[in-house]
Amino acid sequence: GDSVTQMEGPVTLSEEACLTINCTYTATGYPSLFWYVQYPGEGLQLLLKATKADDKGSNKGFEATYRKETTSFHLEKGSVQVSDSAVYFCALKPGSARQLTFGSGTQLTVLP
Amino acid sequence: DSGVTQTPKHLITATGQRVTLRCSPRSGDLSVYWYQQSLDQGLQFLIQYYNGEERAKGNILERFSAQQFPDLHSELNLSSLELGDSALYFCASSVAPDSTNYGYTFGSGTRLTVV
Numbered sequence: 001g002d003s004v005t006q007m008e009g010p011v012t013l014s015e016e017a018c019l020t021i022n023c024t025y026t027a028t029g030y031p032s033l034f035w036y037v038q039y040p041g042e043g044l045q046l047l048l049k050a051t052k053a054d055d056k057g058s059n060k061g062f063e064a065t066y067r068k069e070t071t072s073f074h075l076e077k078g079s080v081q082v083s084d085s086a087v088y089f090c091a092l093k094p095g096s097a098r099q100l101t102f103g104s105g106t107q108l109t110v111l112p
Numbered sequence: 113d114s115g116v117t118q119t120p121k122h123l124i125t126a127t128g129q130r131v132t133l134r135c136s137p138r139s140g141d142l143s144v145y146w147y148q149q150s151l152d153q154g155l156q157f158l159i160q161y162y163n164g165e166e167r168a169k170g171n172i173l174e175r176f177s178a179q180q181f182p183d184l185h186s187e188l189n190l191s192s193l194e195l196g197d198s199a200l201y202f203c204a205s206s207v208a209p210d211s212t213n214y215g216y217t218f219g220s221g222t223r224l225t226v227v
Contacts, residue, residue, distance in 0.1 A: 046217075098167055
């Protein structure tokens with residue numbers, strides 16, 4: 001079935017370091033791909049999305065490119081801030097499904 | 113504030129009891145989704161309603177049920193509670209039954225602790 005595999009955490013970085021959180025997926029057809037972020041004590045917020053191959057989603061300095069050939073959607077940011085500390089979830093929605101399937105989440109902690 | 117309201121924020125109850133979690137979707141959204149977030153299972157989709165009708169069912173136990181009312185708010189009923197039901201329960205909403213373009217808007221969740 002459809003699934004998302006995320007890089008295991010936790011990930012700890014210093015402020016201004018580069019971030020990559022790996023995400024690969026298994027799905028039938030051409031799913032839409034999403035990254036969500038969950039700050040402590042809050043619900044998930046949509047960070048960015050891509051709906052077709054080679055699309056790049058971007059928001060708040062984060063970006064991810066839909067790579068069909070490698071079935072990946074890695075999240076990247078060139079310079080992280082302390083305020084980026086959160087849990088990041090990769091998710092997909094196959095064309096035939098009505099709900100999102102989420103990865104297990106990656107905890108990011110950024111130290112000053 | 114995402115616009116999705118979940119109540120209560122915290123709930124502590126004993127095994128064998130029954131609880132009801134409530135969700136009001138964002139204004140204009142017709143579709144409601146329920147997810148369970150636990151440490152060992154991650155985010156698991158439970159059930160989806162669209163404009164009052166059940167649209168999709170995921171890993172929802174028979175002890176759990178849900179409904180969406182004419183004013184579009186939804187309730188998730190959990191009965192015969194077990195320790196393993198302790199988790200964060202999230203509600204999310206979207207405009208359409210197919211959330212391809214916009215994803216979901218999530219509430220801040222209800223933390224259920226079964227003792």
